[in-house]
Amino acid sequence: MKGLNHIYTNTYRYVNLCMSILLIVLIITSCQDEERFYPDPQIEFVTDANYVSGDTVLLLGDTVTIGIHAISQSDKALTHLHYFITNDSEVTRIDTGIHIDELYYSKIVVKNVYETETWSFYVRDRDGRQSDTISITFTKGTESIYGNIRTIDNLTFGAQNNAVIGSFFSFESNGIFDLQEAYQNQEKINLLYFYDFIDGDENTISSPGANIDESVYGSTYGTTQWDIKNTTRFIYQEDILPEEFDQCQNDSLILFNTFEFITGKRKSKNLTADDIYSFVTEDGNRGLFKVNEVIGTDEGEITITIKMQE
Secondary structure, rough: OHHHHHHHHHHHHHHHHHHHHHHHHHHHHHHHHHHHHHOOOOEEEEEOOOOOOOEEOOOOOOOEEEEEEEEEOOOEEEEEEEEEEEOOEEEEEEEEEEEEEEEEEEEEEEEOOEEEEEEEEEEEEEEOOOOOOEEEEEEEOOOOOOOOEEEEEEHHHHHHHOOOOOEEEEEEEEEEEEEHHHOOOOOHOOEEEEOOOOOOOOEEEEEOOOOOOOOOOOOOOOOOHOOOOOOHHHEEOOOOHHHHHOOOOOHHHHHOOOHHHHHHHHEHHHHOOOOEEEEOOOOOOEEEEEHHHHHHHOOOOEEEEEEEEE
């Protein structure tokens, strides 16, 4: 009888052990399944009155705002906002890093020269789950006309050690500032000129928002000490001839050669006569400049002509 009880006891313990192991396996599997089957992030256009959320016909140069609302549906944050613009058949892709559970994003769009432009958006979370792609298409209206431009002819900047001509320019005041004046008017400055010995960039036009070494303008009034650093971005336009630039009387050449702000470079480098660059400011001003003349190095000067949308 004692032997039989021993067998029963061992059997009972064995069954309990098996049940415990099974329960643990079920719990682990359940947790894994729960994690595996988190829904993908959600994304949608904002439909408030100040936003455009459906396909629209726009005149050339019209400005509208797209709003995006996205939310993670897992325990992982959203880490990427990706959008791409299809202009007729040409595609530009932009990937933006984020780290947020819920995203509200606004994008100002200025109707470009293409017959159609489609803006498409999606988000991904940290585990790679991707939302649906949402899109909106803008079609150029048949009554579109090109706009007027503002020309700033033969504008001369001095390099950082030029004792006579300032290095800083403001679109708002249409004037050149020296270093101390620029420091006192930080919110107005859009362009600046210096000669770069450090990186070999030589004659350079950029903006306060570029990465400019402290040695260029010093530590007292130099851009490294500024609280407001407006940013302008640039792209070299090798296919625009100087004669085309000179003959430009409306914003057609600007619109055909503009770009998304985030895709541009922070500096236009190694400038020489007849170089042509397109530029976009962070608040949406667009234009072109052509180099007319470059003289000297850090005590020298550069003369350019600017054509930009009014």
